[in-house]
Amino acid sequence: xxxxxxxxxxxxxxxxxxxxxxxxxxSYCGNAGAYEQExxxxxxxxxxxxxVIEIVGQVIDGTGWALRDAMIESWQAxxxxxxxxxxxxxxxxxxxCRFGADAExxxxxxxxxxxxxxxxxxxxxxxxxxxxWIVARGINIGLQTRIYFEDEDNSADPLLARIExxxxxxxxxxxxxxxxxxxxxxxxxxxxxxxxxDV
Amino acid sequence: MTDQxxxxxxxxxxxxxxYDIDYKTSVPRSPKWALLSYDSSITEETGPVYGHNVLGALxxxxxxxxxxxxxxxxxxxxxxxxxxVDENNxxxxxxxxxxxxANAGGRYRHMKDTYFAPLDPNFGGCGRTIxxxxxxxxxxxxxPGAYPWPNRANDWRPMHIHISVFGSAFGQRLITxxxxxxxxxxxxxxxxxxxxxxxxxxxxxxxxxMAHSKPMDYLAYKFDIVLRGRRQTMFENKLEGM
Numbered sequence: 001x002x003x004x005x006x007x008x009x010x011x012x013x014x015x016x017x018x019x020x021x022x023x024x025x026x027s028y029c030g031n032a033g034a035y036e037q038e039x040x041x042x043x044x045x046x047x048x049x050x051x052v053i054e055i056v057g058q059v060i061d062g063t064g065w066a067l068r069d070a071m072i073e074s075w076q077a078x079x080x081x082x083x084x085x086x087x088x089x090x091x092x093x094x095x096x097c098r099f100g101a102d103a104e105x106x107x108x109x110x111x112x113x114x115x116x117x118x119x120x121x122x123x124x125x126x127x128x129x130x131x132x133w134i135v136a137r138g139i140n141i142g143l144q145t146r147i148y149f150e151d152e153d154n155s156a157d158p159l160l161a162r163i164e165x166x167x168x169x170x171x172x173x174x175x176x177x178x179x180x181x182x183x184x185x186x187x188x189x190x191x192x193x194x195x196x197x198d199v
Numbered sequence: 200m201t202d203q204x205x206x207x208x209x210x211x212x213x214x215x216x217x218y219d220i221d222y223k224t225s226v227p228r229s230p231k232w233a234l235l236s237y238d239s240s241i242t243e244e245t246g247p248v249y250g251h252n253v254l255g256a257l258x259x260x261x262x263x264x265x266x267x268x269x270x271x272x273x274x275x276x277x278x279x280x281x282x283x284v285d286e287n288n289x290x291x292x293x294x295x296x297x298x299x300x301a302n303a304g305g306r307y308r309h310m311k312d313t314y315f316a317p318l319d320p321n322f323g324g325c326g327r328t329i330x331x332x333x334x335x336x337x338x339x340x341x342x343p344g345a346y347p348w349p350n351r352a353n354d355w356r357p358m359h360i361h362i363s364v365f366g367s368a369f370g371q372r373l374i375t376x377x378x379x380x381x382x383x384x385x386x387x388x389x390x391x392x393x394x395x396x397x398x399x400x401x402x403x404x405x406x407x408x409m410a411h412s413k414p415m416d417y418l419a420y421k422f423d424i425v426l427r428g429r430r431q432t433m434f435e436n437k438l439e440g441m
């Protein structure tokens with residue numbers, strides 16, 4: 001026997017299941033009023049600095065079917081690249097949002113402000129992006145990915161640079177569909193499978 | 200904000216597999232290609248913070264919160280309690296813990312649940328609280344019932360409570376399920392079986408905790424949660440390659 005380590009092992013994940021909304025988005029599943037103040041309804045308040053944008057998409061399974069029961073959380077910096085809680089961060093930006101795939105169409109909408117670039121430990125910069133965490137029935141551990149923007153300079157982003165197969169970079173880039181609107185689909189399988197992160 | 204160090208990379212062997220033929224919905228919903236491994240950045244090392252200002256007085260009491268205290272839910276009354284710590288065994292204080300569950304008959308209050316066990320008019324099925332300075336949390340609730348679900352021809356979920364925890368960093372985000380000591384359905388459950396390490400699955404089974412039960416009122420079950428920790432050595436903050 002060797003000495004015992006002082007570190008613990010992380011608690012294992014389990015699927016959020018089909019009824020995740022009961023706990024995390026009560027008003028989505030007809031339980032409005034369960035909490036006086038539901039959290040994660042919007043990542044911004046009126047008056048948040050920056051360009052207001054709307055990102056629409058679907059979470060699509062390996063058969064091409066859009067999930068109707070997926071729940072997504074987003075986390076992002078403010079327009080100046082400061083995360084909520086950092087000194088000088090925009091008090092109108094909570095940075096966190098919860099949104100569900102529509103029960104009829106499977107489409108989700110994230111309305112937020114476009115984040116600014118954020119610093120790396122080694123003095124570089126990450127291109128503007130929004131972190132996503134996707135949970136649903138059939139997903140045994142939350143899937144991490146990121147939304148980048150096609151109208152931003154992504155050339156020096158260190159995470160995107162790590163993707164060996166360059167066409168796969170496109171799976172992380174939201175396509176502009178209009179003034180302040182973007183499309184971002186998440187594909188769980190197939191040759192256009194989204195790059196998911198272990199980060 | 201001082202640099203608390205990068206997150207300890209996730210030990211994926213401690214977690215369920217993404218693809219498991221016996222859990223049929225995972226078949227089309229599990230990514231097939233390798234995850235992109237990457238050292239955590241400020242994006243994953245920061246995270247949303249929710250404080251006591253969002254909580255209502257009965258949010259952690261599922262027996263009473265649906266009726267705003269007017270009438271108690273039906274079921275075996277239990278205290279679910281434990282600590283949230285990180286991999287360095289440090290408490291995770293002031294973090295939001297959210298739970299949801301079926302009622303005593305195994306029915307969820309959700310538009311998609313059509314199981315014929317009746318809804319309890321006095322039970323909503325969700326609760327939330329914030330850990331104290333030592334990472335401790337507690338909920339008063341009822342023991343949820345087991346229920347059948349469409350998977351293989353006759354699959355039943357063991358009694359379980361879903362738990363969502365934030366931690367202080369978005370990269371620590373975790374959803375899991377608490378099972379109950381002695382439930383024979385655990386060993387038959389294809390969702391529990393997505394965790395291939397028996398010792399890891401055992402960590403999701405809450406023991407009966409008589410010392411924290413209250414005579415003539417409720418039983419207690421203890422459920423501790425470990426979130427990812429941070430790498431913290433004096434060599435961690437040096438410039439890359441130096």
